[in-house]
Amino acid sequence: MSEAVVQHQVEERVSPGAVHAGRFRRLVDSDLFYSFRRSRITMVAAAVTLAFFLLAIFASVLAVQNPFDPAQLQLMNSRISPLWTADGQSPFLLGTDEQGRDVLSAILYGLRISLVVGILGVIFSGALGILLGLTAGYVGGAVDGLIMRIADVQLSFPAILIALLINGIAKSVFGNRLDEMSMLGVLVLAIGLSFWVQYARTVRGSVMVEKNKDYVAAAQLIGLPAPVIMLRHVLPNTMGPILVIATINLALAIITEATLSFLGSGMPETMPSLGTLIRIGNNYLFAGEWWIVAFPGLALAVLILSINLLGDWLRDALNPKLR
Amino acid sequence: MLAFALRRAIQAIGVMIAVGIIAFSMFRFAGDPVSQMVSLDTTNAERAAIRQSLGLDDPVVVQFGRYIANAAQFKFGVSYQFRLPVSKLLTERMPATLELAICATIFALVCGILMGVYSALRRDTWLAHAFQAISLIGISLPTFLIGILLIYLFSVTLGWLPSFGRGDVVHIGWWTTGLLTLSGLKALIMPSITLGLFQMTLIMRLVRAEMLEVMRTDYIRFARARGLTTRAIHFGHALRNTLIPVITVVGLQFGSVIAFAIITETVFQWPGMGLLFVQAVQNVDIPIMAAYLMMVSLIFVTINFVVDILYTIVDPRLRSTVSRAH
16 A cells, blocks of 8 residues: 555656656566466466457457458358368368358457457446445445345355346347347346446455545545545555456356357347357257367367466465465 | 344345345336237237236236235246246246256265365375366356267267257156156266266365365374274264365255256256246246246245254354354
């Protein structure tokens, strides 16, 4: 905490360019970066995660075709097996599906959807959880009791069940035929409402500790309004655990989205995520066309595994008891 | 003790009423129930008659009271897609789900405990490291991918096991079981493994951690000093003491197993409640969704309540802290 205050003062005096250099130095010198360099598995996981993000960002450049554009799909090219097998054809590295869609291109675009839904879901659930946790911890009393009771009840139900229910309700309110973008919104909503509890509990716990400290009393004395104290002063001191939860929840959010899409309640086939691709590919498993399901599945598994490894490392690295 | 049990019971009922309100509002406000039941050429007069017969013109509070009263008698209305009473559909499919959930739990218990004990006692062997790796993969791989992988291996490639359904079932009263036929047993293997794998990793980690903890205690050292055999120490003393938390976790997780069966049942087209629920979500069949929500909540609340009460009976220390805390 005191470090952050010092940093704040330093920043005000030095020029913007020097701030960036200083920040970089500070990052390289930090304990976190040291523990990062010590763990080879973490470095590999970080590299793989970064690679996945880059692949998703540059999907439109890297893919040999746009799998959403029917004009680019040719039925002549359907059901081609991967390039290294006997029937492989260039440029379809990982083969094509029933509609002549290049599997690799579909994965790249699907990865983009999966990551967007996952990240937006984490942001939404984080914002909701932090807001409710801050309120519960700072205000206390009946408000606290109500929020935490809801959290308790919700925590005993699996997130996937809640997400499915919210999905079903949204469908019946907005009608069964939602377009792709609103389906994406519904998924983000469902994931956000399923995963806010952990943030709220953690933030509330930290706030209960922090709010009795002198700096909060000082902020109250100079007449700052409660929302400002909560957001500007208390919240930054609770960020460590939130970062850990957010990382692990990113993996959970991606799994949840993939599961919903696999169950047929997620992204439609016109704008498939990795989960949708797996659902489509699953239908061709018995015809021997294993590559349509295997590669999206592999991509999903590796992505989740690397994010989980990153999250595990972050949890240990930020926990002072384990140092 | 009685006061504690009563307070818990009131809390449990409170939760069920909250779930009831959610289920009722889904049924009443998410879409119009009448428009789901009629065809396009139904006249307005007929619609009004249906509305009247469903009691949708009554005050909302009266409707809610009636909904709860019906739900308490397991009357959940009529399914929009099947035109059959929801309770009939659910009871038809409940044995399949329960059988699957129980088999998955047994699989998870047996394998999880064995792997956990082994990796605690022989910590640095390659097999123990392999178990750790499996547990990491078990947590990272989504359930449906494990299912697809098993189907590809054992159904498509090897042709040993059926990839969907329950096989032949035997009717015992209203209950149907696949445990008494060969094809039923074969059909159970892959879904049980798929559903139980996550619980297995959970149990394995728990048993490993508990065993390591227990092996450091004084009574284990004393048992050694008495000259007991290693086997008696490991299994008679150490393992027995790790089993209480394991049984608690398994009990508390049983509700989750039933809920997670949704995914497994979809992969293997297992004719249980989960598959029914997924189809209901896809087809916006609100009565089934609401009924499933109520049923699963009831299972969760009951298990939590029973575990809470059992805990205070088994562990007197907890009783005293509970009464002091309030």
